[in-house]
Amino acid sequence: MKKLLFAMLFLSSIFWCQIVLAQQKAPFYQEIQDFKRLDSLNMPPKNGVLFIGSSSLRKWVDLENTFAPYHAINRGFGGSTLKDAIYYEHDLVDPYQPKQIVIYSGENDIAEGNVSVQTVLDRFKTLFEIIRRKHPLVPIAFISIKPSPSRAKFQSIVIESNQLIKKFLRKQRKTVFINVYKKMLDKNAQMRPELFGPDMLHMNADGYQIWTKAIQPHLIK
Secondary structure, three states: OHHHHHHHHHHHHHHHHHHHHHHHOOOOHHHHHHHHHHHHHOOOOOOOEEEEEOHHHHOOOOHHHHOHHHOEEEEEOOOOOHHHHHHOHHHHOHHHOOOEEEEEOOHHHHHOOOOOHHHHHHHHHHHHHHHHHHOOOOOEEEEOOOOOHHHHHHHHHHHHHHHHHHHHHHOOOOEEEEOOOHHHEOOOOOEOHHHEOOOOOOEOHHHHHHHHHHHHHHOOO
8 A cells, every 4th residue: 555655756756757857848948848849850951051040031931932942941930039039049040051141029028018129139149159169161241120000119219229230230340231111111111010910910911022032132152
């Protein structure tokens, strides 16, 4: 009886440890595991153009087809921040040995509401420096943070963050700043809700068409 009770307590402790560990996993852990599972089934070829960042990339469902001549790899995940990209850099970048890396991130950092422009820049610089240290010869492109109508109250921070990141990249080799922000405004410099879905955050096909035209000239074949 004591042995049975001990066995039950032991199994119960394992069960609860598994629950605690699951709860302690970092945000977007499962999405990263899904990428690994996909790679185990069909690893993308080396020397592709790797896109990393947040849900504006994740929801670009035909990105890889759109940029097929460049062997594009889409690793946008969740509503991720620059902090998340830093945390998962080893999983997002290192396995693919890309010939170019395109980043869209920072918008969700700003939307947290308690993040300064300097913090956005510092986080971007951290991500950039990690990638550049590991992949010193790989060109890096940054897609400017877009003007989302649902986040209109953050636009002053968005504009300044874009400016600081652009200024930083000017001093770095093999980089490009892709300005989609201005291309998504009307002739009066106002936001264009017609480029977005119902949530006024994620783009529709018209929005992605603007991105395609802005990004493609900067991709490396």
